[in-house]
Amino acid sequence: MKATVHVFLKPGVLDVQGKAVESALHGLGWPDVKDVRVGRVLTFDLPGSDTAAGEAEVKAMCEKLLANTVIESYRIEVA
Amino acid sequence: MKAAVIVFPGSNCDRDCKVAIERSTGATVDMVWHGDTALPDGLDLIVLPGGFSYGDYLRCGAMAALSPVMTEVIAAAGRGVATVGICNGFQILCEARLLPGALLRNEGLKYVCKPVALEVTNAQTRFTAAYQGRREVTMTVGNGEGNFFADEATLDRLEGEGQVVFRYLDNPNGSSRDIAGIINEGGNVLGMMPHPDRAFEIDLGSADGALLFQSALASA
Numbered sequence: 001m002k003a004t005v006h007v008f009l010k011p012g013v014l015d016v017q018g019k020a021v022e023s024a025l026h027g028l029g030w031p032d033v034k035d036v037r038v039g040r041v042l043t044f045d046l047p048g049s050d051t052a053a054g055e056a057e058v059k060a061m062c063e064k065l066l067a068n069t070v071i072e073s074y075r076i077e078v079a
Numbered sequence: 080m081k082a083a084v085i086v087f088p089g090s091n092c093d094r095d096c097k098v099a100i101e102r103s104t105g106a107t108v109d110m111v112w113h114g115d116t117a118l119p120d121g122l123d124l125i126v127l128p129g130g131f132s133y134g135d136y137l138r139c140g141a142m143a144a145l146s147p148v149m150t151e152v153i154a155a156a157g158r159g160v161a162t163v164g165i166c167n168g169f170q171i172l173c174e175a176r177l178l179p180g181a182l183l184r185n186e187g188l189k190y191v192c193k194p195v196a197l198e199v200t201n202a203q204t205r206f207t208a209a210y211q212g213r214r215e216v217t218m219t220v221g222n223g224e225g226n227f228f229a230d231e232a233t234l235d236r237l238e239g240e241g242q243v244v245f246r247y248l249d250n251p252n253g254s255s256r257d258i259a260g261i262i263n264e265g266g267n268v269l270g271m272m273p274h275p276d277r278a279f280e281i282d283l284g285s286a287d288g289a290l291l292f293q294s295a296l297a298s299a
Contacts, residue, residue, distance in 0.1 A: 009183075013228060014253070016184045065145065068138055068174065070181045071228060 001046045001054040004077040007067045008039035042066060051078045080106035080296045082124040085152065085168075087113040087132035087143045092165065092276055096128045099276040103289035104296045113146040123299030124161045124292075125152055127168030129221070129274060139182060139224045140170030149175055161205060161295045162268045166222055169260075169270035178263055178270045179237070180229030182222075186253025190223040194284055195273060196248040197259055201241045204262055205298035206269045209290040216287035218273035220251060220259075225272040227254040227261075237261055245271055269295075 009015045015037050022036035046054050055078045067074040082100050086093045097108045109119045113132075118125070133142035143149070149171075156162045156177055164172035172178045185191060194217050199210050210216065229237065234255055237243050245260035252272075260271030275288025 014183065014186065014226075016186055016188050016253075020188055065137070065141065068141065068181055070173075070179075071183065 001049045001051055002079050003044055003046055003054065003058045005042045005058065005062060005066055006039060006075040006077075007042070007062075007072050008037055008074075009071055010073050013071050054078055080104060080123050080299065081109070081119065081121055082106045082126060082296070083109045083111045083119055083122050084126045084128055085111050085113060085148055086128070087130065087146060087171075089132045089134055090128050090130035090167070092129035092167075092274065095274075095276040096126050096165070099279040099288060100124070100126065100292050100296075103279050103292040106292075106296055111148060113143065113148050115148050116151065118148070118151045118155060122155065122160055124163070124295050125155060127152070127162070127164040127171050128276070129166030129168060132167055132171065135224075138170075138174065140167060140172075140174040143167075143171045144174035153177060156263075156268050159265065159267050161299055163206065163291075163295060164268075164270040165274055165276060166220075166225070166272055169272055170224065172268060172270040177268050178261060179233050180227055180255075180261070182224050182272070183226040183228045183253075184224050185222070185226050185251075190221075191225070191251045192219070192221040193251070194219045194278075195251055195259075197273060198246045198248055200243045200246050201262075203241070204244055204266055204269070204294075206262070206291055206295050207244060208298065209294040215248065216245075216290075217285040218275055218278040218288055219284070220273045221277075222252065222272055225252045225254065227258045227272070229255060234258075240264065244269060245273065
C-alpha cells in the first residue's frame, strides 16, 4: 500500500511562509493570488497492508509524529 | 545539588548550560545522551538545551520528543523534578506535551538573535523566586521558530492560572500575548525561548539567567 500524507497549518494559524510566497507572487505579476498556504507532503510504502487497516496505521502515525495537531491538520490518501 | 543536561544530536547549547549551571550554582552537572534509557539518581534539575536537535527535521523538537531518554524525562517531570527547556528545549517540551501550545515560525520570517527585555510576569514560581520582585530582566534570544502559539482558551487558562512566567517587553517574533516562557500546571516544568544560559555573568551582558538556575536548585 502506498500512502500520501498532506500536512498543513490549521486555518487560523498564521502561515508566514504562505504570506511570503503570496507577496512574491503578487510582485511577479499575479496580484489576484490569495490564501497561499505552504504545507508538507510525505509519501511512503506500507508493504502488506490492505488499505483499510493501513489507513488506520497511517492515522496513528500522524497523531504520534507526522503532524502536531495543536497547530496542524492532516489528510491521508492510500492506494 | 545535582543537575542533568540532556544532549540530543544537534544540541548546541548543552555545554553552555553545563557551564552556566556550574558557575551560577556550584551544582554538579551530568551530561545525558538522548539514547540513554535511565537518568542519574537524585537529580534536582533537568535541562533540555537549545540547538537544532535532529536538524529541526519534520518540526523543531518533534524527533527529540520521541528520543529514548524522554520517557525518563517525562516520568521525572511527573514526579515533580524541576525541568527547564530552553529554546529548542522549549519546543521539545511542547512536542512532548509536557507544556501546552507550540512554537511557530517567527512572524517576520527572520532568525532573531539579540538581547531582549523580559517582564517577570510570575515571580512566585520555583524558577523565579530569586528575582525577589524584580519586574524586568534581560536575556538573549536566538531562534527562527520562537513564535508561541496556543488556542485562545489555552492562552486564557495560562494567564488565569499564573502559568505565564516571562513576557517580551518588545515582542521579537509575534508570540501570542507576548509570551516568552510558561510553566506547567504543576509548576515544575518551565519552557522559555530566551537563554538564561547566555546571561549568567555580567561579562556576557547580563547575569539575570544565573538567578533562574539558583531559584530552580534552591527549590529542590
